[in-house]
Amino acid sequence: MVKRVSLWNVGCPVARSLDAIGDWWSLLIIRNAFDGKRRFGEFQNGLGISKGVLSTRLRDLTKRGIFETVPASDGSAYREYVLTPKGRGLFPVIVALRQWGEDYLFTDGEARSSLVDRDKRAPVARLEVKSADGRSLVWSDTQLTGL
Structure with missing residues (x-):
């Protein structure tokens, strides 16, 4: 093993x-x-x-x-x-994996579960990475610092 x-x-x-x-x-x-x-x-x-x-x-x-x-x-x-x-605190990780899977791992019309707002019964909004001032960021807008 x-x-x-x-x-x-x-x-x-x-x-x-x-x-x-x-x-x-x-x-x-x-x-x-x-x-x-x-x-x-x-x-x-x-x-x-x-x-x-x-x-x-x-x-x-x-x-x-x-x-x-x-x-x-x-x-x-x-x-x-x-x-x-x-x-x-892992909830956003699970939601991010779910949304990535929805985008890339299912064919159109294929059955799958959905995550909805319990009160409104509406789909959960897409997760976004934002800057400290609220701008939406994509991977190329970021860099690592430190080590």
């Missing part, structure tokens, strides 16, 4: 973020949490992931402060996984 290399000490925020999230299973678990899933069985059934892989990912995401476990909301003996503020 290939040993995972940590990117934590790299001076790039993208590399550190990927190190914290881990892999695509983790992002799908986080996506399902935003969709209201809270219990181990809900994650497993929704994703078709093995118990061992799910257990490892949830343990790691909890250790990294993305999830916390709380008593079950129905008063049963179960524990539930809820996103922490750090975990909820």
